[in-house]
Amino acid sequence: MAEGRTAIVRRLQPVRLRRDAARRTKDRVPPPQAPPLSNARIAVVALLVAETMFFSGLIGAYLIFRLGTAVWPPPNLPHLPLAVTWLNTVALMASGLTMLGALRAARRGDGRGLQRGLAVTAVLGLTFLVVQGSEWVRLVHHGLTLSAGTYGATFYTLIGTHAAHVLGAVVWLGLVWHWARRGEIAGSFGALEACTVYWLFVCALWLVLFALVYQ
Amino acid sequence: MTRMRKPDRQTWVLSACGLALALALLPAQSLAQGCAMCATYLSNGADPRAQAFKISIMFLMAMPFVVVTTAGGWLVWMYRRSRPSPSIGELEEEGVS
Numbered sequence: 233m234a235e236g237r238t239a240i241v242r243r244l245q246p247v248r249l250r251r252d253a254a255r256r257t258k259d260r261v262p263p264p265q266a267p268p269l270s271n272a273r274i275a276v277v278a279l280l281v282a283e284t285m286f287f288s289g290l291i292g293a294y295l296i297f298r299l300g301t302a303v304w305p306p307p308n309l310p311h312l313p314l315a316v317t318w319l320n321t322v323a324l325m326a327s328g329l330t331m332l333g334a335l336r337a338a339r340r341g342d343g344r345g346l347q348r349g350l351a352v353t354a355v356l357g358l359t360f361l362v363v364q365g366s367e368w369v370r371l372v373h374h375g376l377t378l379s380a381g382t383y384g385a386t387f388y389t390l391i392g393t394h395a396a397h398v399l400g401a402v403v404w405l406g407l408v409w410h411w412a413r414r415g416e417i418a419g420s421f422g423a424l425e426a427c428t429v430y431w432l433f434v435c436a437l438w439l440v441l442f443a444l445v446y447q
Numbered sequence: 448m449t450r451m452r453k454p455d456r457q458t459w460v461l462s463a464c465g466l467a468l469a470l471a472l473l474p475a476q477s478l479a480q481g482c483a484m485c486a487t488y489l490s491n492g493a494d495p496r497a498q499a500f501k502i503s504i505m506f507l508m509a510m511p512f513v514v515v516t517t518a519g520g521w522l523v524w525m526y527r528r529s530r531p532s533p534s535i536g537e538l539e540e541e542g543v544s
Contacts (some may be wrong), residue, residue, distance in 0.1 A: 268529045269522065281518050288510040292503045299499035 236331045241423040272422040276429050290390050297382040305306045305383050313367050317413050327356035328435040350409040366418045401434050
Protein backbone atom coordinates (compact mmCIF):
# COMPACT_ATOMS: atom_id res chain seq x y z
CA MET A 233 0.00 0.00 0.00
CA ALA A 234 2.79 2.34 1.02
CA GLU A 235 4.76 1.46 -2.07
CA GLY A 236 1.69 2.22 -4.18
CA ARG A 237 1.34 5.73 -2.64
CA THR A 238 5.02 6.46 -3.22
CA ALA A 239 4.71 5.45 -6.83
CA ILE A 240 1.73 7.74 -7.31
CA VAL A 241 3.60 10.63 -5.64
CA ARG A 242 6.62 10.06 -7.85
CA ARG A 243 4.42 9.93 -10.91
CA LEU A 244 2.63 13.15 -9.99
CA GLN A 245 5.75 15.03 -8.96
CA PRO A 246 6.81 16.19 -12.43
CA VAL A 247 3.28 17.46 -13.06
CA ARG A 248 3.35 19.45 -9.83
CA LEU A 249 6.77 20.80 -10.60
CA ARG A 250 5.63 21.83 -14.04
CA ARG A 251 2.56 23.53 -12.59
CA ASP A 252 4.65 25.39 -9.99
CA ALA A 253 7.08 26.46 -12.64
CA ALA A 254 4.22 27.74 -14.79
CA ARG A 255 2.76 29.63 -11.79
CA ARG A 256 6.13 31.16 -11.04
CA THR A 257 6.43 32.28 -14.65
CA LYS A 258 2.94 33.78 -14.58
CA ASP A 259 3.53 35.66 -11.32
CA ARG A 260 6.99 36.71 -12.32
CA VAL A 261 7.72 40.40 -11.94
CA PRO A 262 8.48 41.80 -15.38
CA PRO A 263 12.01 43.09 -15.85
CA PRO A 264 12.35 46.87 -15.55
CA GLN A 265 11.89 48.61 -18.88
CA ALA A 266 13.14 51.96 -20.02
CA PRO A 267 10.48 54.70 -19.67
CA PRO A 268 8.68 55.56 -22.93
CA LEU A 269 9.91 59.15 -22.63
CA SER A 270 13.46 59.66 -21.50
CA ASN A 271 14.41 62.44 -19.11
CA ALA A 272 16.56 64.01 -21.82
CA ARG A 273 13.58 64.37 -24.17
CA ILE A 274 11.37 65.89 -21.49
CA ALA A 275 14.18 68.28 -20.54
CA VAL A 276 14.59 69.35 -24.17
CA VAL A 277 10.85 70.00 -24.48
CA ALA A 278 10.90 72.09 -21.28
CA LEU A 279 13.93 74.02 -22.54
CA LEU A 280 12.30 74.73 -25.89
CA VAL A 281 9.06 75.87 -24.23
CA ALA A 282 11.03 78.30 -22.04
CA GLU A 283 13.08 79.53 -25.00
CA THR A 284 9.99 80.04 -27.13
CA MET A 285 8.30 82.10 -24.46
CA PHE A 286 11.49 84.12 -23.94
CA PHE A 287 11.71 84.98 -27.63
CA SER A 288 7.96 85.63 -27.71
CA GLY A 289 8.47 88.35 -25.12
CA LEU A 290 11.25 89.91 -27.19
CA ILE A 291 9.18 89.69 -30.38
CA GLY A 292 6.19 91.23 -28.58
CA ALA A 293 8.33 94.22 -27.56
CA TYR A 294 9.72 94.48 -31.11
CA LEU A 295 6.19 94.48 -32.57
CA ILE A 296 5.19 97.38 -30.34
CA PHE A 297 8.17 99.47 -31.40
CA ARG A 298 8.03 98.59 -35.07
CA LEU A 299 4.28 98.80 -35.67
CA GLY A 300 3.94 101.84 -33.45
CA THR A 301 6.43 103.85 -35.49
CA ALA A 302 5.33 105.55 -38.71
CA VAL A 303 8.70 105.23 -40.50
CA TRP A 304 10.81 102.09 -39.99
CA PRO A 305 13.78 102.14 -40.08
CA PRO A 306 14.28 105.76 -38.99
CA PRO A 307 15.51 107.95 -41.86
CA ASN A 308 18.95 108.72 -40.43
CA LEU A 309 19.90 105.08 -39.79
CA PRO A 310 21.18 102.49 -42.31
CA HIS A 311 19.06 99.72 -43.78
CA LEU A 312 19.91 96.16 -42.82
CA PRO A 313 22.05 94.17 -45.32
CA LEU A 314 19.53 91.90 -47.02
CA ALA A 315 21.60 90.07 -49.66
CA VAL A 316 24.34 88.88 -47.31
CA THR A 317 21.78 87.89 -44.72
CA TRP A 318 19.92 85.83 -47.34
CA LEU A 319 23.12 83.89 -48.01
CA ASN A 320 23.67 83.54 -44.29
CA THR A 321 20.13 82.18 -43.94
CA VAL A 322 20.84 79.60 -46.63
CA ALA A 323 23.97 78.54 -44.74
CA LEU A 324 22.03 78.11 -41.50
CA MET A 325 19.26 76.12 -43.19
CA ALA A 326 21.90 73.92 -44.82
CA SER A 327 23.36 73.31 -41.37
CA GLY A 328 19.95 72.05 -40.26
CA LEU A 329 19.97 69.54 -43.12
CA THR A 330 23.51 68.36 -42.33
CA MET A 331 22.51 67.95 -38.67
CA LEU A 332 19.62 65.72 -39.71
CA GLY A 333 22.05 63.80 -41.93
CA ALA A 334 24.35 63.29 -38.93
CA LEU A 335 21.46 61.90 -36.88
CA ARG A 336 20.51 59.52 -39.69
CA ALA A 337 24.13 58.40 -39.99
CA ALA A 338 24.22 57.68 -36.25
CA ARG A 339 21.05 55.60 -36.49
CA ARG A 340 22.60 53.64 -39.37
CA GLY A 341 25.68 53.01 -37.24
CA ASP A 342 27.85 55.07 -39.58
CA GLY A 343 30.31 56.65 -37.15
CA ARG A 344 32.34 58.49 -39.78
CA GLY A 345 29.19 59.91 -41.38
CA LEU A 346 28.08 61.11 -37.96
CA GLN A 347 31.37 62.89 -37.28
CA ARG A 348 31.42 64.39 -40.76
CA GLY A 349 27.83 65.64 -40.42
CA LEU A 350 28.51 67.20 -37.03
CA ALA A 351 31.69 68.88 -38.25
CA VAL A 352 30.00 70.35 -41.33
CA THR A 353 27.10 71.58 -39.17
CA ALA A 354 29.49 73.26 -36.74
CA VAL A 355 31.43 74.92 -39.59
CA LEU A 356 28.19 76.24 -41.13
CA GLY A 357 27.05 77.53 -37.74
CA LEU A 358 30.36 79.28 -37.17
CA THR A 359 30.18 80.73 -40.69
CA PHE A 360 26.76 82.14 -39.86
CA LEU A 361 28.14 83.74 -36.70
CA VAL A 362 31.24 85.17 -38.40
CA VAL A 363 29.25 86.69 -41.28
CA GLN A 364 26.74 88.15 -38.88
CA GLY A 365 29.50 89.57 -36.70
CA SER A 366 31.18 91.22 -39.69
CA GLU A 367 27.84 92.74 -40.72
CA TRP A 368 27.37 94.08 -37.23
CA VAL A 369 30.78 95.76 -37.37
CA ARG A 370 29.76 97.47 -40.62
CA LEU A 371 26.43 98.55 -39.14
CA VAL A 372 28.12 100.01 -36.07
CA HIS A 373 30.47 101.96 -38.35
CA HIS A 374 27.41 103.32 -40.16
CA GLY A 375 25.93 104.57 -36.90
CA LEU A 376 23.54 101.76 -35.97
CA THR A 377 24.51 101.17 -32.35
CA LEU A 378 22.66 99.73 -29.40
CA SER A 379 21.90 103.23 -28.17
CA ALA A 380 20.67 104.52 -31.56
CA GLY A 381 17.04 104.59 -30.55
CA THR A 382 14.57 101.71 -30.45
CA TYR A 383 15.63 100.57 -33.93
CA GLY A 384 19.18 99.70 -32.88
CA ALA A 385 18.16 98.49 -29.44
CA THR A 386 15.52 96.04 -30.68
CA PHE A 387 17.70 94.86 -33.59
CA TYR A 388 20.75 94.06 -31.47
CA THR A 389 18.68 92.59 -28.65
CA LEU A 390 16.70 90.23 -30.86
CA ILE A 391 19.40 89.21 -33.31
CA GLY A 392 22.11 89.24 -30.64
CA THR A 393 20.12 86.94 -28.39
CA HIS A 394 19.63 84.56 -31.29
CA ALA A 395 23.35 84.72 -32.11
CA ALA A 396 24.15 83.86 -28.48
CA HIS A 397 21.87 80.83 -28.83
CA VAL A 398 23.61 79.77 -32.03
CA LEU A 399 26.95 80.09 -30.23
CA GLY A 400 25.65 77.94 -27.38
CA ALA A 401 24.37 75.38 -29.88
CA VAL A 402 27.78 75.31 -31.59
CA VAL A 403 29.47 74.62 -28.23
CA TRP A 404 26.95 71.85 -27.57
CA LEU A 405 27.63 70.51 -31.05
CA GLY A 406 31.36 70.49 -30.32
CA LEU A 407 30.75 68.42 -27.20
CA VAL A 408 28.61 65.92 -29.11
CA TRP A 409 31.27 65.73 -31.84
CA HIS A 410 33.88 65.03 -29.16
CA TRP A 411 31.75 62.23 -27.72
CA ALA A 412 31.16 60.86 -31.22
CA ARG A 413 34.91 60.74 -31.85
CA ARG A 414 35.40 58.79 -28.64
CA GLY A 415 32.63 56.40 -29.65
CA GLU A 416 30.43 57.28 -26.69
CA ILE A 417 27.34 57.95 -28.81
CA ALA A 418 27.01 54.47 -30.30
CA GLY A 419 23.83 52.82 -29.07
CA SER A 420 22.62 55.84 -27.06
CA PHE A 421 21.40 58.78 -29.09
CA GLY A 422 19.93 60.87 -26.25
CA ALA A 423 22.58 63.61 -26.37
CA LEU A 424 22.65 63.63 -30.15
CA GLU A 425 18.85 63.82 -30.46
CA ALA A 426 18.67 66.63 -27.90
CA CYS A 427 21.37 68.57 -29.74
CA THR A 428 19.61 68.00 -33.09
CA VAL A 429 16.27 69.24 -31.78
CA TYR A 430 17.91 72.32 -30.28
CA TRP A 431 19.80 73.06 -33.49
CA LEU A 432 16.63 72.75 -35.57
CA PHE A 433 14.86 75.04 -33.11
CA VAL A 434 17.59 77.67 -33.54
CA CYS A 435 17.30 77.35 -37.35
CA ALA A 436 13.51 77.67 -37.32
CA LEU A 437 13.72 80.62 -34.97
CA TRP A 438 16.07 82.38 -37.35
CA LEU A 439 13.50 82.08 -40.15
CA VAL A 440 10.94 83.86 -37.96
CA LEU A 441 13.39 86.57 -36.91
CA PHE A 442 14.66 87.07 -40.45
CA ALA A 443 11.15 87.51 -41.80
CA LEU A 444 10.26 89.86 -38.95
CA VAL A 445 13.36 92.03 -38.61
CA TYR A 446 14.95 92.12 -42.05
CA GLN A 447 11.87 92.48 -44.27
CA MET B 448 -5.17 66.20 17.87
CA THR B 449 -8.50 67.31 16.44
CA ARG B 450 -9.49 66.50 12.89
CA MET B 451 -10.62 69.29 10.59
CA ARG B 452 -14.32 69.24 9.82
CA LYS B 453 -15.30 68.78 6.22
CA PRO B 454 -17.11 71.93 5.02
CA ASP B 455 -20.80 71.33 4.60
CA ARG B 456 -23.06 72.55 1.84
CA GLN B 457 -24.08 75.72 3.66
CA THR B 458 -20.44 76.75 4.02
CA TRP B 459 -19.88 76.26 0.28
CA VAL B 460 -22.94 78.34 -0.62
CA LEU B 461 -21.97 81.15 1.75
CA SER B 462 -18.40 81.17 0.40
CA ALA B 463 -19.62 81.31 -3.20
CA CYS B 464 -22.02 84.16 -2.36
CA GLY B 465 -19.25 86.07 -0.60
CA LEU B 466 -16.90 85.63 -3.56
CA ALA B 467 -19.59 86.72 -6.03
CA LEU B 468 -20.36 89.79 -3.91
CA ALA B 469 -16.67 90.72 -3.71
CA LEU B 470 -16.31 90.41 -7.49
CA ALA B 471 -19.44 92.47 -8.11
CA LEU B 472 -18.22 95.22 -5.83
CA LEU B 473 -14.90 95.57 -7.64
CA PRO B 474 -15.07 98.86 -9.56
CA ALA B 475 -14.64 98.21 -13.28
CA GLN B 476 -12.91 101.53 -13.82
CA SER B 477 -9.97 100.58 -11.63
CA LEU B 478 -9.56 97.32 -13.58
CA ALA B 479 -9.30 99.26 -16.85
CA GLN B 480 -6.60 101.43 -15.37
CA GLY B 481 -4.46 98.50 -14.31
CA CYS B 482 -1.72 99.69 -16.66
CA ALA B 483 -1.29 103.42 -17.22
CA MET B 484 0.46 102.87 -20.57
CA CYS B 485 -2.37 100.71 -21.89
CA ALA B 486 -5.04 103.10 -20.67
CA THR B 487 -3.32 106.02 -22.39
CA TYR B 488 -2.47 104.36 -25.69
CA LEU B 489 -5.41 102.06 -26.20
CA SER B 490 -7.99 104.77 -25.59
CA ASN B 491 -7.18 106.23 -29.01
CA GLY B 492 -7.88 103.58 -31.63
CA ALA B 493 -6.47 105.60 -34.57
CA ASP B 494 -3.03 105.89 -33.02
CA PRO B 495 -0.61 103.38 -34.64
CA ARG B 496 0.86 102.76 -31.20
CA ALA B 497 -2.56 101.60 -30.02
CA GLN B 498 -2.71 99.13 -32.93
CA ALA B 499 0.83 97.99 -32.17
CA PHE B 500 -0.07 97.38 -28.52
CA LYS B 501 -3.18 95.43 -29.52
CA ILE B 502 -1.30 93.21 -31.96
CA SER B 503 1.48 92.59 -29.45
CA ILE B 504 -0.99 91.78 -26.68
CA MET B 505 -2.85 89.35 -28.95
CA PHE B 506 0.43 87.72 -29.96
CA LEU B 507 1.63 87.34 -26.38
CA MET B 508 -1.78 86.08 -25.30
CA ALA B 509 -1.85 83.41 -28.01
CA MET B 510 1.73 82.18 -27.62
CA PRO B 511 1.33 80.22 -24.33
CA PHE B 512 -1.57 78.28 -25.84
CA VAL B 513 0.38 77.59 -29.03
CA VAL B 514 3.50 76.54 -27.11
CA VAL B 515 1.71 74.32 -24.59
CA THR B 516 -0.41 72.67 -27.31
CA THR B 517 2.61 72.04 -29.52
CA ALA B 518 4.80 70.74 -26.68
CA GLY B 519 1.99 68.59 -25.28
CA GLY B 520 1.21 67.15 -28.71
CA TRP B 521 4.87 66.41 -29.30
CA LEU B 522 5.19 64.64 -25.93
CA VAL B 523 2.07 62.54 -26.61
CA TRP B 524 3.36 61.68 -30.09
CA MET B 525 6.77 60.64 -28.75
CA TYR B 526 5.14 58.63 -25.94
CA ARG B 527 2.88 56.73 -28.35
CA ARG B 528 5.73 56.13 -30.79
CA SER B 529 8.14 54.81 -28.21
CA ARG B 530 5.63 52.73 -26.18
CA PRO B 531 6.39 49.03 -26.73
CA SER B 532 3.71 47.08 -28.55
CA PRO B 533 2.08 44.28 -26.50
CA SER B 534 3.52 40.81 -26.93
CA ILE B 535 1.51 37.85 -28.27
CA GLY B 536 1.31 36.42 -24.75
CA GLU B 537 -0.19 39.64 -23.39
CA LEU B 538 -2.71 39.72 -26.23
CA GLU B 539 -3.70 36.10 -25.52
CA GLU B 540 -4.13 36.93 -21.84
CA GLU B 541 -6.43 39.77 -22.76
CA GLY B 542 -8.47 37.40 -24.91
CA VAL B 543 -7.48 38.89 -28.25
CA SER B 544 -7.32 36.14 -30.83
